[in-house]
Amino acid sequence: MGFLGKWFVTAIACAVAIWLVPGIVPVGGTWMGPIVCALVLALLNATVKPVMQALAIPFTIATLGIFYLVVNAFVLELASWLSRNIFHAGIAIDSLFSAILGSIVISLVSMFVAGVVGADD
Numbered sequence: 214m215g216f217l218g219k220w221f222v223t224a225i226a227c228a229v230a231i232w233l234v235p236g237i238v239p240v241g242g243t244w245m246g247p248i249v250c251a252l253v254l255a256l257l258n259a260t261v262k263p264v265m266q267a268l269a270i271p272f273t274i275a276t277l278g279i280f281y282l283v284v285n286a287f288v289l290e291l292a293s294w295l296s297r298n299i300f301h302a303g304i305a306i307d308s309l310f311s312a313i314l315g316s317i318v319i320s321l322v323s324m325f326v327a328g329v330v331g332a333d334d
Contacts, residue, residue: 214327216255219255219327220251220252220255222323222326222327223251223254223255223319223323224247224248224250224251225247225322225326226251226318226319226320226322226323226326227246227247227248227250227251227254227304227319228244228247229318229319229322230304230315230318230319230322231246231247231304233318234311234314234315234318235311236306236307236308236310236311236314236315237304237305237306237307237311237315238304238305239303239304239305240297240301240302240303240304240305241297241300241301241302241303242302245302246302246303246304247304248302249296249300249302249303250292250293250296250302250303250304252296253292253295253296253299253300253303254288254289254292254319257288257291257292257295258288261288261291262284262288265284265287265288266281266284269281269283269284282313282316282317283313285313285316285317285320286309286312286313286315286316287312288316289306289312289315289316289319290306290312293305293306
């Protein structure tokens with residue numbers, strides 16, 4: 214699956230997170246918010262997230278992998294902040310709990326949708 218496919222899957226996952234998670238709301242339009250946030254999130258997942266994961270290895274080992282949720286939540290918060298301040302569209306996240314829950318929902322939906330889309334390959 215290429216970049217556009219991953220962007221599309223992430224946009225669907227962001228829309229589901231907006232729908233399911235209290236504390237996450239779209240900014241700049243019902244459809245434009247998830248699309249822009251998914252673009253920024255895809256770029257951060259390719260560039261910043263691997264560095265953050267490498268730096269967080271001691272904490273991830275000490276917490277038996279639970280700290281990985283915090284890294285995902287931080288990347289989602291960063292994507293939210295960047296998309297709102299650069300493109301004036303994206304998602305707004307109220308709390309750390311909403312960010313953690315949103316990152317879990319986005320991860321699960323992305324895996325499911327990518328599995329369904331990739332089943333034809």
